[in-house]
Amino acid sequence: MSKLELHPDRLFPADPTTRAIARRLYATVKDLPIVSPHGHTDPAWFATNEPFPDPARLLITPDHYVFRMLYSQGVPLDALGVPTVDGSPTEQDGRKIWRLFAEHYHLLRGTPSRMWLDWVFAEVFGLDVLLSAGTADQYYDTIDAALKTDAFRPRALFERFNIEVIATTESPLDPLDHHKAIRESGWNGRVVTAYRPDPVMDPQDPRFIENVRRFGEMAGEDVSTYAGYLRAHQNRRAHFRAAGATSTDHGHPSAFTADLPRAEIEALYAKVIAGPVSAAEAELFRGQMLTEMARMSIEDGMVMQLHPGVSRSHNPSVLARFGKDKGADIPTAGEFVRCLKPLLDAHGNDPRLTLILFTLDEDVYSRELAPLAGHYPSLRLGPPWWFHDSPEGMRRFRERVTETGGFYNTVGFNDDTRAFLSIPARHDVARRMDCAFLARLVAEHRLPEDEADEVAYALTYGLVKQAYKL
Known part of the structure; x- marks a missing residue:
């Protein structure tokens, strides 16, 4: 039976001199509080504090x-208990699902998921043997017993993980009742929301017209006009700010922006709320709305995040049976220099705007993103996201961005996850990789170690609080 061990020097350089520097840097930041400024944990967990x-x-x-990895190797999603759109039955026996997972755990070798899960198993549940078919029941029984105790309820884990603040992400159609319940509960944990207006900004959403109607009702505005639609956004943004929001988030197919004359955008809005519109018209509307969101952010102080470049639900049969967010989202090529120009022409020189850019196309790091962020006072670069939230992805990001964009035009780490228990593991990986990168600069006499200490603190804690106004 193989032991589960988390080596204290994991992810540090192999060279002894550089490794020693990385150890010293890491020691200064490893216990800093976690600031999680953008993610998808369920606020109901913290509102009700029910056992997982x-x-x-x-x-x-x-x-x-x-x-998604198991599915790629022929394991049916039904057998893993993934819910279906129509409610048709899938496997409900948790132990059976766990055994199937354990039999295929080797598929995750070398992936970030393996690293995060091993951390959870060892650090959260105290397991000291590797997960396998032979240890599946031992794992299941240990974890299941722990989850039945008060120490493993959401709020207790939040405090144990040393989370200072965590941001969830909600649609403008969300009443934010869970956030209200958290505020009124007397618990001191800080859970804030973020404004994700995609459902009412994307004319290609099948429910767009109905969403806009509901949006207007919730905001108390007449959204039959473009002016009323903009007021509805201002109203809902204010409601979100009252629930702690300091940021907005936009998951668009591309970074395309527009800045149309008022008459043209009013005519376009009349078309999109009547529907249907062409793909080009939908893209034009989304692009115009990004520029409008930038203007509103200057007015109300909310930080913008842009997560473009994903072909969502690429597998139509999985989408039809299991719905969205089922592992079939695939990165696409990105372009920012031309796409962002209308927005930047209008607002890019205004230091009151903070627009944090993310990408799944690493080719644009050094060619576009770093030069843009290294010039415009409104731009900051988000950390490696999704498929690149990995040790190698983090290393490539620092190597390609730092020389042109520097450290201080980035915003620290952002775990962007639904997997609550993996949040400390993800932040630990980021801290180790940043310290490893800084250690190389110190070892090569490119940065004094006392300055590397300051940068390590900034990348771990200072920049994220500053960028997200937390």
């Missing part, structure tokens, strides 16, 4: 990072 379900439904069934 069984191990399978906590760690496997909702985590597309995990089950």
